[in-house]
Amino acid sequence: MVRIFELYITGRYTLMSLAEQLAAEGHAYRPSQPQFTRTSLAYILNNRFYIGELHRNGQVHEGRYQMLIDLVTFDTAQRILHGRNRRTGKPIIPLSGGLFRCACCGQAMTGERIRRKLKGGGIRNHVYYRCGNNSPGEHHPVVRWKAGDLEDAVVDDLAQFRMPSTEIADWFRDALSAAFDDLDSHHERQVSSLRKRRTELSNMQDRLLNAYLAGSVPEETYKGKQVDLVAEVRSVGASLDAVGELDPQSGTAAVALFDWTQNAAEIWRGSNNDDRRAILEAVCLNRAVGPVSLDLTKKKPFDVLAEGPILKVSGPYWICTLGSRSGPNDQPDSRRRSPARERPKADPMDHEETAMEPQVPIAVSSGPYWI
Numbered sequence: 001m002v003r004i005f006e007l008y009i010t011g012r013y014t015l016m017s018l019a020e021q022l023a024a025e026g027h028a029y030r031p032s033q034p035q036f037t038r039t040s041l042a043y044i045l046n047n048r049f050y051i052g053e054l055h056r057n058g059q060v061h062e063g064r065y066q067m068l069i070d071l072v073t074f075d076t077a078q079r080i081l082h083g084r085n086r087r088t089g090k091p092i093i094p095l096s097g098g099l100f101r102c103a104c105c106g107q108a109m110t111g112e113r114i115r116r117k118l119k120g121g122g123i124r125n126h127v128y129y130r131c132g133n134n135s136p137g138e139h140h141p142v143v144r145w146k147a148g149d150l151e152d153a154v155v156d157d158l159a160q161f162r163m164p165s166t167e168i169a170d171w172f173r174d175a176l177s178a179a180f181d182d183l184d185s186h187h188e189r190q191v192s193s194l195r196k197r198r199t200e201l202s203n204m205q206d207r208l209l210n211a212y213l214a215g216s217v218p219e220e221t222y223k224g225k226q227v228d229l230v231a232e233v234r235s236v237g238a239s240l241d242a243v244g245e246l247d248p249q250s251g252t253a254a255v256a257l258f259d260w261t262q263n264a265a266e267i268w269r270g271s272n273n274d275d276r277r278a279i280l281e282a283v284c285l286n287r288a289v290g291p292v293s294l295d296l297t298k299k300k301p302f303d304v305l306a307e308g309p310i311l312k313v314s315g316p317y318w319i320c321t322l323g324s325r326s327g328p329n330d331q332p333d334s335r336r337r338s339p340a341r342e343r344p345k346a347d348p349m350d351h352e353e354t355a356m357e358p359q360v361p362i363a364v365s366s367g368p369y370w371i
Contacts, residue, residue, distance in 0.1 A: 003027060004036075004044055005069050009076040010281075011098030011108050015041045045077050072286065076106055093127055094273040095150060099280060102131035102143050103288035103295060109143075129289070141291040151269075153294040154280070158268055160306045161261035168309060169262055173255055180251030187246050194243065198236045205229050261305055 007013055007021055015038040028034040044050075050069040054061040093111025100109040110132035116124050127147035133140065145153075163169040208229065212222040247253075260267070268279050280287060286297040298306055 001044060001050060001068055004041065005050075005073050005077055008041075008045060008080065009073055009098070011080055042081070045081050048074070050074065072106070076101070079106065093129075093147075094276065095129060095147070099277055100129065100150075100287045100289045102133060103290035103293075104140055104143060105131065105133050105136060107131055107133040109289055111147075131289075143289060143291050145289065150289070150294065154296075155265045155269060157294065157296050157306075158283070159265040160308065161264050161302070163262065164309065173258060176258060177251055177255055180254060184246060184248070184251070187243065190243055191240065194236055194240050198233065198240070201229055201233050201236065205233075257301075258305075261302070 003025070004018070004022065008018055013021060018041055019036040019038065023035045027036075029036045029040060048055065049063070050067065051071055051074045052063045052065070052067040054063045093113065096109060096111030098108040101107065102109060109129045112128050112130060114126045114128065116126060118124055129145050129147065129150055131140075131143040163172060205226070208217065208222060208225055211217040212219070217225075264279070264283075268276055271279065280296075283298055283302050284296045285299050286295075288295045288297070297303075
């Protein structure tokens with residue numbers, strides 16, 4: 001269900017093309033009819049059960065279960081489904097076509113190419129992105145960005161993944177690899193212990209049965225012990241199912257993903273338009289463009305990486321940790337955050353912007369910390 005909404009709110013699919021895309025990805029509607037129909041997709045996209053609403057006897061009740069779809073995603077799908085938003089197909093202008101949404105009304109940002117004549121002759125092409133709402137309210141601000149400004153804002157946001165120094169990046173990479181090694185070892189020990197206990201219980205059941213058949217254990221005692229053993233066997237089996245299997249390549253994949261984030265901004269700049277779109281769709285849940293700022297809501301684990309390390313003062317030292325919180329007696333943290341990126345305030349045609357990287361004092365590592 002989640003994948004249906006993810007694809008549809010891009011604005012690039014009709015119900016029929018959405019059904020074809022789902023089939024191409026291997027999603028089946030039902031065994032007797034593998035491909036989704038237009039009717040089934042329309043029913044799913046209109047079903048408010050997925051946002052926590054139960055409709056019974058003409059009344060709406062709040063469901064006490066985890067919502068599968070957030071309200072913003074559902075409303076976006078409704079606007080597209082009922083014709084209040086345009087399907088954009090494959091966009092000619094790179095970052096249009098539903099990749100970004102207006103932060104004020106939720107409409108897709110559309111691209112426009114403007115040709116301006118130069119005084120000395122010739123023509124200069126300018127690309128802008130603006131809110132695609134053709135009937136905005138009176139309080140709707142103008143949302144219009146130059147292509148270069150929007151691309152720079154994306155690059156700045158992706159650059160938030162980069163660690164403040166190569167030393168911290170190396171430390172994080174080593175710690176991440178070690179964490180997955182520990183996880184693998186713990187998983188192996190846990191599975192081995194549960195399997196050993198299951199074998200012990202099976203042997204205990206055999207001995208109990210033999211003792212009962214030999215007449216050394218009364219029937220009432222046998223039945224009571226057998227019930228207890230069967231219950232424990234089921235509990236061990238459930239624990240084994242809960243532990244599941246670990247992908248042996250998960251650690252390698254996590255380290256590779258971290259290495260990719262350290263160069264995400266450069267990779268995005270050097271990618272073609274299709275790859276740029278794929279990067280943003282993989283990294284971000286929502287991409288909202290306001291009158292002066294860009295807000296990229298990131299998926300996990302990108303949201304944690306974007307926050308960056310936390311620096312604490314401890315005596316004469318700065319201590320760098322990742323993902324920890326301040327205690328009530330700690331001094332305030334100096335955290336590198338990932339705020340909404342603001343568009344530069346400059347001349348409407350040309351501008352220059354400068355950015356200062358935060359100064360991060362780094363020395364040597366001591367155990368799990370950098371001091």
